[in-house]
Amino acid sequence: MACTIQKAEALDGTRVMQIIWHDEEESLYPAVWLRDNCPCSDCYLDSAKARKLLVEALDVNIGIKGLTFDRKKCQYWGSELQLPTLDFEDVLRYDEHAYKWLSTLKKVGIVRLTGASDKPGEVSKLGKRIGFLYLTFYGHTWQVQDKIDANNVAYTTGKLSFHTDYPALHHPPGVQLLHCIKQTVTGGDSEIVDGFNVCQKLKKNNPQAFQILSSTFVDFTDIGVDYCDFSVQSKHKIIELDDKGQVVRINFNNATRDTVFDVPVERVQPFYAALKEFIDLMNSEESKFTFKMNPGDVITFDNWRLLHGRRSYEAGTEISRHLEGAYADWDVVMSRLRILRQRVENGN
Incomplete structure (x- = not known):
C-alpha cells in the first residue's frame, strides 16, 4: 500500500521533502540525501550500477526549489474492475x-492472457519468459482438478473461499499463474478481491480490527x-506491515x-x-469481482495482494x-x- 502518493511538497526552511501517502502516513526525505542519490548520467554510472x-x-x-511527482500508482479496485487483458503469444x-x-x-495486481492453447505447458513458457518458476512441494507446475482423496481443497469440486496460496511457507510465492485447459459448463466461476483495498477499508471502518490482524501471529x-512428502509450518500476521506501517x-x-x-485466552x-469483519468485507458485493475462465485463458496475479476463490x-x-x-x-x-523497461525505453 506504500505506493500511492496523495501529496508531495517541499517543507519551508527545512530542506526536506514531505510525502503524504493515501492513508495519511508521512515520509520525509532530506534534500541532501536526494541529491546524493541522483540517478542522472552525470551522477550515476548505469553500466556499473554505481x-x-x-x-x-x-x-x-x-535545498529544494520545487518538485513534481509521477502519479503512477497501485490501482485499487472492487467489483468495478475492468480485467486487464493481453494476448498470450504477444507477451x-x-x-x-x-x-x-x-x-x-x-x-493492478492481475492480468488475463488470452489465446494460449488448451494443452499443459503454457505456464512453463511464461516461467521461461520471466526467468524461472518457483518450485514448491506441489512441483514446478500442478494440476487443479477434482481428485479422489485430494491432498488439497483446491483439488475438489467444492467452493473455495477467499484465500492467498501457501501461507504455510515462511516466504509464500509472490505471483500465481493459472491456465484454463478445460472448463465446466455450470459453476466453477473465479472470484477475486483486492486485499490491499479491503485492508484500507478495514483500517478506516475498524482500526482496532486492523490492529489485531496486523499484530497477531497465526x-x-x-x-x-505430492512432488515429495512434506510437513511445513509457519507463523504469519494475516495483514503484514513494513516498518512504516x-x-x-x-x-x-x-x-x-x-x-x-x-x-492469551482473552x-x-x-x-x-x-477476522470475521475482514472476511465479510471481502465478500461484500462492492469488493469482489467474479469472472469465468475459458480454455486458453491464463490468469496471472499478485498472491501477496489478491485473495482468490472459486x-x-x-x-x-x-x-x-x-x-x-x-x-x-x-x-x-x-x-x-x-x-x-530498459529494453523498451532504449528501443531494443
Missing part, C-alpha cells in the same frame, strides 16, 4: 507486450505427499490455518471478531474442469520487469 557523484562535490546545505514474442504485462501486474500448516502482504488461507493458536474472541461445480464421470498452475517469485518478476 554512484559517480563524489562526496567532495556534494553541497550538504542544498511471449514482444518485449513491449511483456513489459505491459508485468507492469500492469504490479500496478499458525499455518500443510502436510501431505504499510501493508505489504496478506497471509490467509482458512483451509491451512492450524488448530494451534498461541495467544485475545481469542477479539481475533475471531476481527464457486463450486458438479463433478461428472470424467474431469470437467482442469487448470494448470505455477508460481513465480516477485524478485524474479521484478528483475525481468526492470530489464524489459
Whole structure:
C-alpha cells in the first residue's frame, strides 16, 4: 500500500521533502540525501550500477526549489474492475507486450492472457519468459482438478473461499499463474478481491480490527505427499506491515490455518471478531469481482495482494474442469520487469 502518493511538497526552511501517502502516513526525505542519490548520467554510472557523484562535490546545505511527482500508482479496485487483458503469444514474442504485462501486474495486481492453447505447458513458457518458476512441494507446475482423496481443497469440486496460496511457507510465492485447459459448463466461476483495498477499508471502518490482524501471529500448516512428502509450518500476521506501517502482504488461507493458536485466552474472541469483519468485507458485493475462465485463458496475479476463490461445480464421470498452475517469485518478476523497461525505453 506504500505506493500511492496523495501529496508531495517541499517543507519551508527545512530542506526536506514531505510525502503524504493515501492513508495519511508521512515520509520525509532530506534534500541532501536526494541529491546524493541522483540517478542522472552525470551522477550515476548505469553500466556499473554505481554512484559517480563524489562526496567532495556534494553541497550538504542544498535545498529544494520545487518538485513534481509521477502519479503512477497501485490501482485499487472492487467489483468495478475492468480485467486487464493481453494476448498470450504477444507477451511471449514482444518485449513491449511483456513489459505491459508485468507492469500492469504490479500496478493492478492481475492480468488475463488470452489465446494460449488448451494443452499443459503454457505456464512453463511464461516461467521461461520471466526467468524461472518457483518450485514448491506441489512441483514446478500442478494440476487443479477434482481428485479422489485430494491432498488439497483446491483439488475438489467444492467452493473455495477467499484465500492467498501457501501461507504455510515462511516466504509464500509472490505471483500465481493459472491456465484454463478445460472448463465446466455450470459453476466453477473465479472470484477475486483486492486485499490491499479491503485492508484500507478495514483500517478506516475498524482500526482496532486492523490492529489485531496486523499484530497477531497465526499458525499455518500443510502436510501431505505430492512432488515429495512434506510437513511445513509457519507463523504469519494475516495483514503484514513494513516498518512504516504499510501493508505489504496478506497471509490467509482458512483451509491451512492450524488448530494451534498461541495467544492469551482473552485475545481469542477479539481475533475471531476481527477476522470475521475482514472476511465479510471481502465478500461484500462492492469488493469482489467474479469472472469465468475459458480454455486458453491464463490468469496471472499478485498472491501477496489478491485473495482468490472459486464457486463450486458438479463433478461428472470424467474431469470437467482442469487448470494448470505455477508460481513465480516477485524478485524474479521484478528483475525481468526492470530489464524489459530498459529494453523498451532504449528501443531494443
